[in-house]
Amino acid sequence: MTKTTRRTFLKTATIASAGYLVAAGNQRALSQSPNQKPNVACIGCGGKGGSDSGNAAKFGNVIAICDVDRGTMESKGKAEGFKDAEQFVDFRELFAKHGKNIDICTISTPDHMHTPATLEAMRLGISCYTQKPLTRTIYEARLMAKVAAETGVCTQMGNQGTALDSSREAIAQLKSGVLGPLKEVYVWSNRPVWAQGPGRRMTMEKFAAQAKAENPDGAERLIEGKKKEIERALERLDWKLWLGVAPPREYWPGLYHSFQWRGWWDFGSGALGDMACHQVTVPFAACGLKDPVSVVAKTTGHDYDSFPASSIIEFQFPATSERPAIPFWWYDRKGNKPPQEVFSKWGIEKVSDSGVLVVGEKGAFYSSDDYCGKYELKGVEKVQVEYEKAVDQGNYDVNNMYELFRAVEAGDPMICQSNFIKRAGPLTETILLGNLAVWAAAQGGENGAMGDWGEKVEWDAKNLKVTNLASLKTPGVADLIKPNYPEGYRLD
Template sequence: MAMNTTRRDFLKTSAAGAAVGTAFWVANEPKVALSNNPLEKLNFACIGVEGKGSSDTDSAGRDGSVVALCDIDESRLNKKARRYPDAAKYIDFRVMLDEMGDKIDAVTVSTPDHTHAIAAATAMKQGKHCFCQKPLTWSVSEARLLRKLAQEHGVATQMGNQGTAANGLREAVEVVRSGAIGNVSEVHVWTNRPVWPQGEGRPTETAEIPEGLHWDLFLGPAPDRPYSPVYHPFKWRGWLDFGTGALGDMACHTANMAVMALDLFDPKTIVADHTGIVEGETYPKSSTITFEFPETEKRGPVTMYWYDGGRKPPVELSQGEKMSNSGSLLVGSKGTLFSPNDYGASYKLLPREQYKDFAKPEQSLPRSPGHFTEFAIACAGGAPAMSNFDYASRLTETILLGNAAMRAGKKLEWDGEKGEFADADANKFLGRDYRDGWSL
């Protein structure tokens, strides 16, 4: 949908409602119609095109046209360009958006965590729809900003936590909300991550920047530091300047079902027990984080426990059920819901004998036509994607408060309305100053 006058008229028409048949998805109707008319095809620009960015780019190519590719690593950029030879190539998303503004309808952002916010914000300020990988942002303050920008600019949005589109997750949410396991007081969430270096100091060796790797653009808003092969292309996740550790990487998947079912936003306290952040450089090798959520009109108080680095809940499952390497456990007054899955895509009700004749509650959430397709439909004027930034930013905020508690090294009290900790010194962990030349 290059944004000339004709296509702008189309967008206005489709945004008025999907009744014209451009795109739709509803609770009991899984069929989807995205127009094959070239005039109406979404034009995507993809920022970060290898790793998860490779599949995100291909998803964009299935539901629209990929008109631009951007990556700070020219070898990765050129590799993806072989599949999309007609797409323009860029190493700097800011230049791409400036030069191709009216030819782009939507962007995908699949970069390291520390550049999610600035890439997404730059695109949304130009009126571009935005798909951004999880966690939505590197910091709590960035998550709040992206929510605000999405609302101000009226763009379609989605975070890349694909479990949200799994029917099993949506059904589990319906089961919990129905009261089938009673009043939930405890939630346990765990992962086998990290599977990358954490709990170590800054490397002392130096190395030449590989040809075609634009290190300054990789750094983006992060503080300047010398290049090292320990950061790029995959191992950045454990470094505080670039990633969000095991918690940021996986909790937007693994805690998603519980957060959605119970509205686990704005914890009143957060405290972390961990093996230590080394030299202010990397997240710990393992941690347990406790989030205390106050009572709401819909539920009582809930304690959520997060475990990583091989730690698991000290909970005995009934009837010999085995604890998985990652998953979640919701403990209610009547029973337990166990999801032995990274994404909450499947679940079991325990004890099994008690629930052998369980009748599922009436469906209340729509079933998905596919995670990325939800986003494409929203861009074309259909229903918002379920993991849109209104929800995704709050999920991300909940998760990243755990990282702030790890860095503070103490129990923190959180005021969600004010967006600050009672301990003023800990507020420095809610965001950071951007490097010169980069700003939101």
């Protein structure tokens, strides 16, 4: 089709806060005439990928879809807007065939496959909508921002709360200084709502041993039944492609695919990765929660395979020109919250299951939801603020997607509130540092209770290095910073 040059007038812009120079003219021309919709590919059709692909189809022409679960993909292919889309189980084959014709790609896979798919798309000049957390590891987050800047493509992370006007207002209120000098930040979540904790991995060998021990007479029947269940599942699921860049392991029904992958170190990023990209967005943007210097955690215990059932994490941020040094505490698992006296001081007696509390010398900011869309100021009154409102397309989830399409149309990556360069990349870096501390706090208390504080991780954000690595007794901390990809996938 005739290409236009709507993406070629992207002007050079220095993103000083991120330290990147956004490339000029690297976005290739849109693959259709001005009156037609952008061409879209969707990687991941189930779970959040179901709504992401559906939202993208409202504004684009979906020409290809990809999912390692053939059943999920075939079901999506029957939906309106997807019937003409070519189907793939391997995103690399999708890009090999259609890469030159795709304008926008949605990536809604398990966390460990966000980066491989998104990097390949951006390097082809394709703008990307990638689910949160942006990446599974810290280095990947830094790299995603770097490649976004180098290629000049438009990017958006799927933390849809950034498209709520009330959340944008909250950022403006906090930035105004209404609370006075900041003192501390607390965020707590009712996640995980999936299973996490030590000793969860299952294999056929382990299952057979348990069956023979618990039910000697019926063991063989149970074993054969489980084998057939696995065979049926793998007829529709390409397990090797699902694993992707992760180390090999045996498939087991209900443990990983679908949704349960969040609780495994190799695939997900735990409750912190799942919800902090939502909940921490407002305090991150308003309070400058970037480049912490240390982090320490306590947990209910883990086995370096599955995340702990619950954790508390303390981040320390150095002083900046705009605020003093401040701590930030994270709590996960329903009922695991900051001490009540923290809230009572501000007249908050009934604390929500998830929320945010930002404390200043003059007052406090309290939100009882996951996006800071509902909030109250305690001890101070709201001030008059200005902020950019979202372009309403029906709801904040759709608005978040539409923002990317607007950015591509205008050739301006900074239209996206959660672009990889200024927001999503640095936010994800901060969040994932907390998981280094969780890794270094594997010892829990008795009977599932919270253990003592683990080893403190001291951090050089500029160079992505643990400065006290030599003194840490916990193995494998450095491996969580930068992954090694197997042959067939490109990182750097």
